[in-house]
Amino acid sequence: GAGVSQTPSNKVTEKGKYVELRCDPISGHTALYWYRQSLGQGPEFLIYFQGTGAADDSGLPNDRFFAVRPEGSVSTLKIQRTERGDSAVYLCASSLTQGTAFAGELFFGEGSRLTVL
Amino acid sequence: GQNIDQPTEMTATEGAIVQINCTYQTSGFNGLFWYQQHAGEAPTFLSYNVLDGLEEKGRFSSFLSRSKGYSYLLLKELQMKDSASYLCALWDNYGQNFVFGPGTRLSVLP
Numbered sequence: 001g002a003g004v005s006q007t008p009s010n011k012v013t014e015k016g017k018y019v020e021l022r023c024d025p026i027s028g029h030t031a032l033y034w035y036r037q038s039l040g041q042g043p044e045f046l047i048y049f050q051g052t053g054a055a056d057d058s059g060l061p062n063d064r065f066f067a068v069r070p071e072g073s074v075s076t077l078k079i080q081r082t083e084r085g086d087s088a089v090y091l092c093a094s095s096l097t098q099g100t101a102f103a104g105e106l107f108f109g110e111g112s113r114l115t116v117l
Numbered sequence: 118g119q120n121i122d123q124p125t126e127m128t129a130t131e132g133a134i135v136q137i138n139c140t141y142q143t144s145g146f147n148g149l150f151w152y153q154q155h156a157g158e159a160p161t162f163l164s165y166n167v168l169d170g171l172e173e174k175g176r177f178s179s180f181l182s183r184s185k186g187y188s189y190l191l192l193k194e195l196q197m198k199d200s201a202s203y204l205c206a207l208w209d210n211y212g213q214n215f216v217f218g219p220g221t222r223l224s225v226l227p
Contacts, residue, residue, distance in 0.1 A: 033214065033215065035217070040220075040222075041219060041220070042121075042204050042217040042218050042219045042220040043160065043204070043217045044217075045214055045215070045216055045217070048214040055214075056214050059214075091159065091160075093215075105150065105162040105165065106150075106152075106160075106162065106206075106215060107162075108159035108160050108161070109159060110158070110159050111159060
């Protein structure tokens, strides 16, 4: 597609439920990033994929959070047993970055706003 | 790890010039980015510095000093539409990821 696409744009769920957030990056972009942003804060890094593999998952807050990118394109962020503190906007971004050789700019999706009641 | 610091809020007048500072500490610098984020929208790329000095792009310029761990974004001829948050971000080859600062919320007044 023309840009990074994220679905759903809004998700309201109850505490304890399971949630999946999807990201479709720009075609050809090998690097994909997930961030979480709370109101008035900068984006908080969660995980970074280079192709199909997670190159850095050090930002995932705990084992309730997991992300996959099985074919090196679309990625899904999965949150188990959601808690009220998980409420935030989850941003996905992609870039043409090839390892550390050059850092191309990030192109962001519009985000998925998650509200846990 | 990385540590990035920016002022929380700034206010300026339409037509004026404003400088937004960013200081950072990192173990493996590979580039510094500035992004603009309007309320309720995704961040959009403004500029990128990898070497020391000034990069100019129309009304926006960005400066980097790697030895001082310091960057600034300069906005000239401010317009009302420049009211937004401005995010400083590090490309750090230690973690191989982009790390964002807390952002500076700029309000442009008439």
